[in-house]
Amino acid sequence: MIFFTTGAGVSSADSISEALIRAARSGRSIKTGAGLGNTFNRVDTEGNHMGEPPATTDELLTAVLRTFPDIGFVLDEKGTYVEVLAGPETESLGYEDPEALEGERIPDLLPAETATRFMNVISDAIRTGQFQTIRYPLEVVEGRRWFEARVAPIETSADREHVVWISRDITDLRNELETQARTADAVVQTIDDVFYLVDPDGSLHRWNDRLTAVTGYTDAEIADMHVASLFAETDADAVETYLETVFQTGAATTEGTIESADGDRIPFSFRTHAFEHPELGEVACGIGRDITDQRAHERTLERRSHQLRLLNRLLRHDVRNDLTTIRGGIEHLRAENDDHDDVLARLERATEHIVELTETAGRLADRIDAEEEPQLAAVDLRPIVEAAIDEAREHYPEATIDCRDLPAVAVRADDLLDAVVSNLLDNAIRHNDCQEPTVTVSVEQQAATVTLGVADDGPGLSDTQKERLFESDATSGQAPETGMGLYLVDLLIDRYDGTITVTDNEPTGAVFRVELPRA
Structure with a gap:
């Protein structure tokens, strides 16, 4: 050719x-x-x-x-x-x-x-x-x-x-371009959000009917206005700064308050992208969404969060006071009569367990409330496991806790990691039907993770129990079947981006394996 x-x-x-x-x-x-x-x-x-x-x-x-x-x-x-x-x-x-x-x-x-x-x-x-x-x-x-x-x-x-x-x-x-433009205009006019086309000087070149409906200004009035004039006076400087950011970086998001011609103030979120228009040159188009309902929902959530924080503090305070009274009664009974030392010892361990659970739950609740994202760091796992084993042996002298050689390895966690280990040990012993329970603790290293294993020789768990072990109904407030201890373990492991699995032990019992990211 x-x-x-x-x-x-x-x-x-x-x-x-x-x-x-x-x-x-x-x-x-x-x-x-x-x-x-x-x-x-x-x-x-x-x-x-x-x-x-x-x-x-x-x-x-x-x-x-x-x-x-x-x-x-x-x-x-x-x-x-x-x-x-x-x-x-x-x-x-x-x-x-x-x-x-x-x-x-x-x-x-x-x-x-x-x-x-x-x-x-x-x-x-x-x-x-x-x-x-x-x-x-x-x-x-x-x-x-x-x-x-x-x-x-x-x-x-x-x-x-x-x-x-x-x-x-x-x-x-x-003609084809005009047809496409009419189609695009029809789309723009049907959306519930505000649409706008603005240049670097803040002049609006195009907008949909939603903008006129929200602001109460006519098309002719908007054509003569700087975009910042559509906002509350307190937001005007921020709008100009936002516009500069859009044209410098290509895209940006923000929130601001539109003030209508009648003085009504409406909160909006904005997402804007800059591009080169064939006739107008450098411009930016964007969408503004009314977030009035979202702000109201956020205020409701904050109010409820405040109420829950207060309830948490009051509950912890009252539980501590009542447990102090129970402890005093146990000590008094032991001093009066030592015929029931075993019973009193179990009561004492139960009160200590309740104290630990409420303290851990309170610390976790405070942490979640204060943080947007978990603040994690490298935590040496071996001393935490050793301390938890020593404490369990003290609380449960009848139990045998076998601890294999523990490697010196760090994981991504925080100061609540000790609650994971102690609650796993407590669960393995307290729910064991043997007179002298045996628990085996192990730590294995992989390239990117560390696996903590806690195996017991108790009655074990059915497949149905394994599947529902960590389930809870957040809507109804129903707690998991295993109680607060393992529920807290699950929350903390999720916080650390880890996983927990349960399998059968041989010949009887269960094995809990916690996999955590290495630091």
Whole structure:
């Protein structure tokens, strides 16, 4: 396949236009085609030159005119038509007799406003020596059509200065773009959010009806306002700063309060993106969403959170006071009569367990309330496990706790990690039906994680119990079947981005495995 090009590579209609402009600028006659064959080079699909064209110059020009989708003119600095180039497909877009234009002047043929625009473009092309572009409508044989023209100065030795003017009919393209714009406008008008198009100076170029409904201003009033004027006075500076950030970074989000013409204040969240508009230049479009209900919900949550914090503190205070009373009663009974030391010891362990649970739950609740994200750090696991084992042995002297060699390894956690280990040990012993329970503790290292294992020889758990072990109904407030201890373990492990699994031990019992990220 052979293509006409203005250099290396395959050309299109634009390349033909370029070639015609080059021919005109070099002083060749476009109408007769003199020397035009030298303007085009023959290349194959791989860009290799193939020698002289097989057609004569006149044949080449005829072929070009058949495929040329544009209308071409050579004009002098006074707007006089010197030459006209139009193919069979484009003649009807100009005048009935295009050659009759030769010798005529633009100011004499076109409306004054259009003629002035054309003459300014010709003047700019000659003055700067650079290509100029212009889009314009014209009433032609086929009716009103839109054109886009490229205008270039011609370098000749003649007394007069000339330009070559190549116009392309863009009516269909413009109509398609207008259809797309109407479709986009329909979409914008149907959304419940505020839509806006704003430039770096804060001028609004487009908005939907939602903005006028929210602000109470008319379209004419909004067109004359700086975008910051739509906001409460206290937010005006922040709006301007936000706009600067959008154009500096390309996109940003914020919240602000719109103040309507009637003085109503409405909180909104905004998401805005900057881009290059083909006509407006640098602009930003965005969406604003009314967050009145969201703010009310946040206030409700904060009020409830405050109430729960207060309830937590009161509960911890009252539980501690009552447990102190129980402890005093146990000590009194032990001093009066030592016949029931075993019973008193179990009561004492139960009260201590309740104290530990309430303290751990309180610490965790305070931590969650104060933090947006958990503040985790490297925590050495071995001393925590050793301390928990010592405490369990003291509380449960009848139990045997086997501790294999513990490696020195750190995990990502915080100062609540001790509650995980102690509650796992407590669960393994307290729910054991053996007179002398045996518990085995292990720590295994992997490349990215550490696994803490706690195995017991108790009755074990059914498959159904394993599945529901850590379930809780947050809506009804129903606690998990295993009680608060393992529930706290599950909460803390989730806080540390870890996992916990339960499997059967051999020959009886259960094995709890906690996997935590290594620090």
